[in-house]
Amino acid sequence: MNFHLVPRPLLYVEAVAEHGSVQAASRALGIAASAIDRHIKALEEVNRAPLFERLHRGMRPTAAGEAVVVLARRWRSDSERLETELQEMRGQEGGSVRLAAMDSLANGVLVDLHRWLRAAHPNIRLTVDIMAPADAARELDDGTVEVAMAFNLPRLRHQHVIWAGKLRFGCIVAPGHALAEARETSLARVNGHALVSQSAILPTRQYLDNRYGWFFAENAPVLASNSLQLLKGALRQGDVAMISSELDALPEIGRGELLFVPLKDKGLEAPTISVVIDGRRPLSRAARMVSEYLVSHTQDRLAEARAVAPSPDDS
Structure with missing residues (x-):
């Protein structure tokens, strides 16, 4: 960020909340711990409310501290948005885009997005925050991200859905698994x-x-994890299965490393994947290009995977 519009006290509160202590924030920012501590205490005195719980090991934001962190992130996002808009006014392509997305997109769609930006739009900087759908919706509403892409995003008043598509639940297995030959399961x-x-x-x-x-x-998992990369590594070994959405393994399905067998259970509601923006805020050209790429590329990836693993209804 070329502009320095975010007040230092907000930056310091955000850093302490992120790193867990004044000392850790000091190392991350290259600012003296005494200066960070002084600014935080001044904010607390002005607002007559503690921003952090001082614990035996580290510091944890209070409700007031969390509100200041949200303000800092919103201020940073507005600063980056201003920088982007001024560049566009000068006829320059560039600026920053903040995207909230899910871990299941990390080794497929998001890697492709980064590769495309580096090749076609190298002056655009991308920040991706991996988070749960509810958190993505909240960050979008707070203005700290410009675009959100996630499953079953909670609908908020000012959201504008650019695209939403239905996904399928199925059984994901390696090619040699006992369930691999089925058209459906x-x-x-x-x-x-x-x-x-x-x-x-x-x-x-x-x-x-x-x-x-x-x-x-009845079927306690032999491995449970919040890391899809770990789970897909286990699946490739060939002796386990996973019930999930097709999006969670799009690259591996497209390459034939894993297979997707659709589930036919009645009442199994398909999850929805959405690309969403906040209708209250103008979208920069850079953010618009990112959102359009996410839509078109995800549609293409889904079509490729479904050509490999068609729905039983398509036969």
């Missing part, structure tokens, strides 16, 4: 096979637990 048929699974705190697993709690009660 069901939870009953997967019952008894060794499973890996997303952690119970993640949205896809929560949905499946709420609708089909019996399945995981």
Whole structure:
């Protein structure tokens, strides 16, 4: 960021919240710890409210501290947006785009987005924050990100959906797995096979637990993780299966490293993937290009994967 419009006290509060202590923030920013501590205490005195809980090990933001962190992020985002708009007024391509997205996009769509920007628009800087859908919706509403892409995004009043597409749930396995030859399957048929699974705190697993709690009660995963990369590594070994959305393994399905067998269970509601912006704020040209790429490229990737693993209804 070329502009320095974010007040230093806000930057310091944000850094302490991120790094967990004044000393850690000092090392990250290259600013004396005494200066950071002095600015935070001055803010606390002016607002007559503590911004942090001083714990035995480190510091944790209070509700007031969290509000200041949101303000700092919004101020930073507005500063970057201003820089981008001024560059566009001068006829220059560049600026910054902040995107909130899911971990399942990290080794596919987001890598392709980075590669495309570097090749076609090298002056555009991209910041990607990986977070849960509810957090992505909140960050978009707060103005700290410009574009959000996630499953089943909570609908807020000022959201504008650029694109939304239905995904499929299925069983993801390696080519040599016993379930690999089926055109379709069901939870009953997967019952008894060794499973890996997303952690119970993640949205896809929560949905499946709420609708089909019996399945995981009878089939405790041999590996549960919030890392899709770890789960897909386990799947490639060939002896386990995973119930999830096709989006979670799009690159591997397209390359034939993993197979997607659609589930036919009645009442299994397909998740929705959306690209969303905030309708209250003008979108920079850079953010518009990023959002348009996300839509077109995700549609292309889904079409490629479905050509490899068509729905039973398409046969």
